[in-house]
Amino acid sequence: MSDVAKTIEAVWKIESTRLIAAIARVTHDIGIAEELAQDALVTALEAWPDEGIPDNPGAWLMKAAKRRAIDSLRRGRMLVQKHEEIARGLEWQQQRLGDALERSLDQVIDDDVLRLIFTACHPVLAVEGRIALTLRLIGALTTAEIARAFLVPEKTLGQRISRAKKTLSEAHVPFETPSGDELRRRVESVLMVVYLIFNEGYTATSGDEWMRAALSEEALRLGRMLGQLLPGESEVHALVALMELQASRNAARRGKNGEAVLLPDQDRSLWDYARIQRGMTALEQAQRLGGGAKPYALQAAIAACHMRARTAEETDWDRIVLLYDALLQINPSPIVALNRAVAIGMVQGPAAGLDALDAAATLAGDSALAGYHLFPSVRGDLLMKMGRLSEAREEIQRAIAMTKNLREQELLANRLKQLE
Amino acid sequence: MRFIMILIPKGYESAAPDALPSAEAAAKMMEYNVSLQKAGVLLALDGLLPPSAGARISYCDGKVTVTDGPFAEAKEAVGGYWIIQVRSREEAIEWFKRAPMSNNDIIEVRQIFEMADFPEDVQKTAEGFEHRNVLA
Numbered sequence: 001m002s003d004v005a006k007t008i009e010a011v012w013k014i015e016s017t018r019l020i021a022a023i024a025r026v027t028h029d030i031g032i033a034e035e036l037a038q039d040a041l042v043t044a045l046e047a048w049p050d051e052g053i054p055d056n057p058g059a060w061l062m063k064a065a066k067r068r069a070i071d072s073l074r075r076g077r078m079l080v081q082k083h084e085e086i087a088r089g090l091e092w093q094q095q096r097l098g099d100a101l102e103r104s105l106d107q108v109i110d111d112d113v114l115r116l117i118f119t120a121c122h123p124v125l126a127v128e129g130r131i132a133l134t135l136r137l138i139g140a141l142t143t144a145e146i147a148r149a150f151l152v153p154e155k156t157l158g159q160r161i162s163r164a165k166k167t168l169s170e171a172h173v174p175f176e177t178p179s180g181d182e183l184r185r186r187v188e189s190v191l192m193v194v195y196l197i198f199n200e201g202y203t204a205t206s207g208d209e210w211m212r213a214a215l216s217e218e219a220l221r222l223g224r225m226l227g228q229l230l231p232g233e234s235e236v237h238a239l240v241a242l243m244e245l246q247a248s249r250n251a252a253r254r255g256k257n258g259e260a261v262l263l264p265d266q267d268r269s270l271w272d273y274a275r276i277q278r279g280m281t282a283l284e285q286a287q288r289l290g291g292g293a294k295p296y297a298l299q300a301a302i303a304a305c306h307m308r309a310r311t312a313e314e315t316d317w318d319r320i321v322l323l324y325d326a327l328l329q330i331n332p333s334p335i336v337a338l339n340r341a342v343a344i345g346m347v348q349g350p351a352a353g354l355d356a357l358d359a360a361a362t363l364a365g366d367s368a369l370a371g372y373h374l375f376p377s378v379r380g381d382l383l384m385k386m387g388r389l390s391e392a393r394e395e396i397q398r399a400i401a402m403t404k405n406l407r408e409q410e411l412l413a414n415r416l417k418q419l420e
Numbered sequence: 421m422r423f424i425m426i427l428i429p430k431g432y433e434s435a436a437p438d439a440l441p442s443a444e445a446a447a448k449m450m451e452y453n454v455s456l457q458k459a460g461v462l463l464a465l466d467g468l469l470p471p472s473a474g475a476r477i478s479y480c481d482g483k484v485t486v487t488d489g490p491f492a493e494a495k496e497a498v499g500g501y502w503i504i505q506v507r508s509r510e511e512a513i514e515w516f517k518r519a520p521m522s523n524n525d526i527i528e529v530r531q532i533f534e535m536a537d538f539p540e541d542v543q544k545t546a547e548g549f550e551h552r553n554v555l556a
């Protein structure tokens with residue numbers, strides 16, 4: 001890529017979200033807004049290598065988008081106007097659209113960006129559509145980059161994005177910031193999308209390493225952005241805290257040969273203390289806002305307990321059990337119960353842990369989670385601590401058979417060796 | 421990737437110890453800082469007092485010498501820094517081109533080493549290095 005092309009790409013990453021948001025305020029359709037912004041980008045790619053990068057590239061792109069919008073309207077490609085407006089004639093429409101875009105250009109407001117995020121994460125969309133659209137419109141990632149990150153063919157990803165745009169259009173999803181109870185539900189959806197993006201980068205064990213790290217970073221950036229746009233929403237800060245604290249362990253999570261290293265065995269000097277600091281600050285912010293007992297805040301508080309411990313032995317498991325108790329109350333999921341059983345095992349001994357694990361397995365029932373390899377894996381650990389070695393071996397073997405993840409299999413096989 | 425943007429204001433090497441930016445300049449800078457924050461790229465920032473309020477500690481043949489500022493031989497001085505997290509060097513440069521600078525100010529952009537950039541033997545020297553103070 002030439003230097004100018006790289007610079008244009010950088011400008012696009014910085015400007016596109018606000019550009020699309022400002023156009024969408026006028027067109028009320030984020031699909032059309034993105035197309036117009038893309039058209040403007042194409043114009044820039046043609047013009048800037050000769051003319052040089054303009055002093056205010058954002059304004060330049062907005063002007064180009066406006067010209068394209070008026071062109072499209074002239075050719076009847078844009079059908080965003082209401083019927084009564086159509087009756088008033090094309091010329092009037094062009095004038096009106098031009099004026100509106102001009103005003104929009106002058107004052108891209110934060111609310112536009114927030115509306116764009118809420119629309120991209122709208123519950124009417126399939127979750128994978130929300131993720132793709134968010135990365136595309138707010139993350140300014142190309143379709144190829146998103147496809148690479150999610151290990152799907154570019155064509156599939158492109159279709160996913162078009163389908164999402166079409167769904168929004170057909171459902172007449174308004175370009176707006178929700179309020180009241182609706183706001184809470186929609187914030188939840190936005191945070192879920194951000195956390196899924198983070199986890200895709202953090203937990204995936206195959207695929208492009210660089211791209212996965214970029215996904216986690218992008219999720220963190222989105223989190224920080226939301227912290228500015230929705231400063232009063234405690235769970236936004238709590239999610240930022242949770243992601244920072246988890247990401248702080250990145251360098252310690254893999255051994256020399258790429259094998260997984262679990263928390264108790266990690267070299268704590270490899271943790272990223274600048275991230276931990278940022279995570280702790282965000283968690284305090286969430287707690288100050290009165291959200292300490294909400295789901296992301298509780299998960300972040302649990303992570304914080306681990307990060308505060310100088311050694312694995314110093315971990316405050318009593319507090320972790322309390323936090324899991326609270327989390328289980330609001331989110332009675334088998335996974336939370338499983339993690340709580342581990343904590344109980346640390347505080348009250350393996351027998352109590354085993355009882356708690358049975359309760360977690362009951363909660364899982366016949367659901368897909370009943371086949372989750374961590375159930376036998378944790379059971380095997382607890383049995384081992386109780387000295388019931390042959391039973392422990394059986395459980396670990398079951399766990400190996402239940403996971404397809406090679407690194408997990410390795411880890412479990414090592415544990416099995418210790419039992420021989 | 422993380423970048424530090426080192427601000428080198430014109431004439432800061434000889435500024436008085438109590439020199440402060442004007443309210444107007446501070447307001448412009450704050451607006452810029454907020455734009456970095458709203459884009460989610462800002463990790464940290466600070467402004468530094470002028471060198472006349474600082475000191476230099478130099479090491480020569482095992483001898484340590486402390487010299488109070490200002491430093492007559494200095495041609496420029498650092499006035500502050502930003503640390504941002506972005507996806508490319510170009511993106512860092514684009515952000516910093518937008519900073520509200522005065523005539524003849526300079527900004528130096530440098531990438532920050534990540535532990536993973538070092539070879540294993542260097543990483544090993546960091547073993548046991550824990551700045552726990554951040555967890556007060």
